[in-house]
Amino acid sequence: MIFLLPTEATISRELLRYLEKEQLSITSFANRAGINSGTLSRFIKGQQALSVSSLDSITRAMDVEEGFFYDLYLNELSLNWRRLGPFIMRCAELGKLDCVAQAVDMMMDYPSYAAPLFDCAEELFQQGKREAALIIYKKVADGEKYQHAERLGLCQYRIFTCSLNENQENNLHCAIQFETYIRRVPEGVQLDALKDLTNTLLSLRKWNKAKTHAQEMGRIARMLYAQKHSQIKTNRRQLEPVKPLFGYILYSDLLLGSIAAENADYDLALYYLSRYEDQSWIIETDEQAEQTKEQFREWARGNRYLYRLMKGNIDVLEPYIEYIAAHEDEILKALFKIIQAANMYHFEVDPYLERFEELIEEHLRSGGIIGDYTGHIIDDRFANFLIDVGDYYLRKNNLLKGTKYLLDGLEVSYRINNPVNIVRCNTTMEHLRPKLNPSILQRYGAIRKEGDSWSRKRNIS
Numbered sequence: 001m002i003f004l005l006p007t008e009a010t011i012s013r014e015l016l017r018y019l020e021k022e023q024l025s026i027t028s029f030a031n032r033a034g035i036n037s038g039t040l041s042r043f044i045k046g047q048q049a050l051s052v053s054s055l056d057s058i059t060r061a062m063d064v065e066e067g068f069f070y071d072l073y074l075n076e077l078s079l080n081w082r083r084l085g086p087f088i089m090r091c092a093e094l095g096k097l098d099c100v101a102q103a104v105d106m107m108m109d110y111p112s113y114a115a116p117l118f119d120c121a122e123e124l125f126q127q128g129k130r131e132a133a134l135i136i137y138k139k140v141a142d143g144e145k146y147q148h149a150e151r152l153g154l155c156q157y158r159i160f161t162c163s164l165n166e167n168q169e170n171n172l173h174c175a176i177q178f179e180t181y182i183r184r185v186p187e188g189v190q191l192d193a194l195k196d197l198t199n200t201l202l203s204l205r206k207w208n209k210a211k212t213h214a215q216e217m218g219r220i221a222r223m224l225y226a227q228k229h230s231q232i233k234t235n236r237r238q239l240e241p242v243k244p245l246f247g248y249i250l251y252s253d254l255l256l257g258s259i260a261a262e263n264a265d266y267d268l269a270l271y272y273l274s275r276y277e278d279q280s281w282i283i284e285t286d287e288q289a290e291q292t293k294e295q296f297r298e299w300a301r302g303n304r305y306l307y308r309l310m311k312g313n314i315d316v317l318e319p320y321i322e323y324i325a326a327h328e329d330e331i332l333k334a335l336f337k338i339i340q341a342a343n344m345y346h347f348e349v350d351p352y353l354e355r356f357e358e359l360i361e362e363h364l365r366s367g368g369i370i371g372d373y374t375g376h377i378i379d380d381r382f383a384n385f386l387i388d389v390g391d392y393y394l395r396k397n398n399l400l401k402g403t404k405y406l407l408d409g410l411e412v413s414y415r416i417n418n419p420v421n422i423v424r425c426n427t428t429m430e431h432l433r434p435k436l437n438p439s440i441l442q443r444y445g446a447i448r449k450e451g452d453s454w455s456r457k458r459n460i461s
Contacts (some may be wrong), residue, residue, distance in 0.1 A: 011055070011072050018062055033061035049078065052087045067094045081116050092124050100132050104139045114140055118151055127157060134162040136306060153184030157193045166379055167417045170205060175209075179328070182213070187393035191221055191241040191248045199253055199258050202262075203380045211259050218252030228282055244289055250276040250296045254410050257303065266307045273300050273307065302330060309316055309341050321352055331356055336381050339388045343395070353389065364408055381420050382412045384414040390428075403432065403440050407447055414451030 019029055026044065030037035031115035034255060035054050042048035050058075052073070052366030059068055068329035077083055084103055092100040107113035121136035164171050178197060185193045190447070194217035201210035210428055225245040241248065277300040279293050303318035320359070324334040335356060340350045353360075363382060386409030394402035407423055413421035429436075 003197075011050070011058075011069050011073060012046065012068070014072075015058065015062075018043065021113065031063060033057045043280075049076070049080075049083060051083065052090050055092070065092070067096050067099075070094075070096055070099045074099060077103075079107060079110065081113065085116060085120060087224055088132075088136075089124070090118055092129045095131075097131055097135060099141075101135050102355070104136055106410060108143045111143075111145070113141065114151070119159065122307065122320070130162045134159060150184065150186045153181050153186065154189060156181035157185050157189065157196075157369070160193075164200065166415060168380060168417075169417050170199055172204050173208075175204065175206075180210075184368055187220055187224060187269075188241045189215055191224075191245075193242075194220070195248070195251065201256070205262075205404070207259050207262055211256065214252050214259065215253040218249055218256075220253060221248035221359075225249060228330050244284060245258060246282045246284060246289070246293055247292045250292075250441065254296065254299060261303075261307060266308075266311045267450075269307050270304070273303050277302060298327070302327065302334070306334065306337055310337065312345055314345065314347050317347070317349075321355075331359060332382070334387075335360070336385045336388075339385060339392055340365075343388060343392055346395075349392070353392075362410075379412060380418060383409050383418060385409075386412060387425060394428075394432075399432070399435060403429070403436065403444075407440075407443055410444075410451070411447050412455055414447065417454070425438070 011209050013181065016022075018027065021157045022029075024032075024181050026041050027037045028211065030040045032038075033054075035057050039048060039050075039054065041060075043054075050073075055069060055073055067090075070087075073087070077087070080372040084107065088103050090101055090220060091103065104117060107117060117136055118140050121133045121140065124130075124133035124136070137155045137158045141152055141159065144152040144155070146152070160374055163174045169257050175197060178193075182190065182193060182197060190231060193238070198213045198217065200208045228245060243251075255271045257276070260266070261270040276296045279296070282289070282293065302320075302323055305316045305323055308316045309320060320334070320338075324330050335352070338349060338352065341347075364386075386405050390402045390404070390406035390409060392402075393399075393405065396402075406428060409421065410425035410429070413425060427449070432443070
């Protein structure tokens with residue numbers, strides 16, 4: 001049932017109108033709503049405020065949509081965290097983000113509310129309600145007077161992670177904004193912040209920036225690891241990182257190896273590989289530690305094949321293929337590099353592309369997340385992969401397959417707003433235009449039209 005409230009409406013007036021219309025007493029309606037009749041009576045007389053749970057009970061009893069009275073409730077609320085906290089959580093649950101923003105705005109002139117608001121945002125973040133959490137993080141960060149406060153750094157970290165999406169230009173902006181706050185994040189949490197920032201920069205091909213932050217992650221992790229196992233204990237309380245400390249040291253070397261490989265320095269990449277492969281210095285031996293160590297040893301085995309292949313050693317291709325076939329989460333990421341090597345050294349990979357064709361098509365259809373990589377990183381590399389496969393087939397004069405993969409890559413590139421790939425695809429397609437049949441040209445035109453539409457929407461937003 002849909003109602004429109006008059007501008008002078010209050011919840012109590014609307015409730016009284018409803019009781020009069022339905023010819024209900026306060027007691028009978030309170031019984032229907034499942035709340036205390038005395039509480040309801042005092043609310044109608046303006047002697048007692050309602051909790052949000054009682055308001056929800058009244059709303060259900062009146063048979064109107066959930067949250068129907070929330071705008072009025074905001075106008076009638078006093079600055080009382082016992083009321084405002086549950087109200088914000090309930091608004092987030094219902095997706096009433098405007099009400100979340102208004103409720104937070106009511107409290108921003110009072111510094112004492114910064115801490116409970118931040119805790120509320122953290123709870124929403126953990127529950128996966130990131131849009132609501134992002135509203136609070138931004139407002140708390142804007143109102144933070146102590147510019148070097150750890151809370152400001154944590155807010156900016158959450159703003160960064162909550163703001164990432166499939167639009168690479170947006171992600172670049174987010175990374176640049178967050179970089180200025182990275183040193184203000186507490187050391188324990190800073191490791192995860194550096195990891196997320198480095199992975200984002202890798203997806204954007206900002207190799208030098210990524211290298212700087214990967215090195216910093218390793219430096220901090222080594223320092224904290226030494227402190228943890230030294231005989232001199234510090235009384236300073238630290239926020240704990242998500243993973244074991246030694247894992248960040250290994251991951252730093254893994255990232256530095258990947259960056260070296262992206263710069264075609266495979267000897268340096270193999271050096272970093274030897275660092276995360278050698279785990280003799282690690283003290284921890286519990287089950288979680290052993291699982292983490294084994295994961296890095298597995299990555300070292302796979303990457304040793306990869307780096308040797310990228311150096312031109314084609315003899316490792318077959319064992320590398322068998323290795324990745326046994327590690328399903330690694331197949332696509334390995335194929336990304338194998339096709340680059342094939343184009344570089346001009347060797348055949350048709351049997352392997354055909355073997356994993358269904359996996360490629362499945363990812364193209366679903367746009368899913370593979371392994372531990374975030375979606376925007378995989379989508380960017382996947383778009384490059386599709387274009388590389390297109391180039392591979394075009395080099396073999398297979399126009400049909402070549403243009404098919406090029407157009408798939410163009411479509412993904414438009415979706416993630418990767419201008420470099422868009423130009424690369426369009427340049428190749430325009431060069432091929434005289435050779436293309438009408439159906440291919442029709443699909444090409446449709447993708448460009450849809451891509452231009454996405455670009456306009458982004459510019460408007």
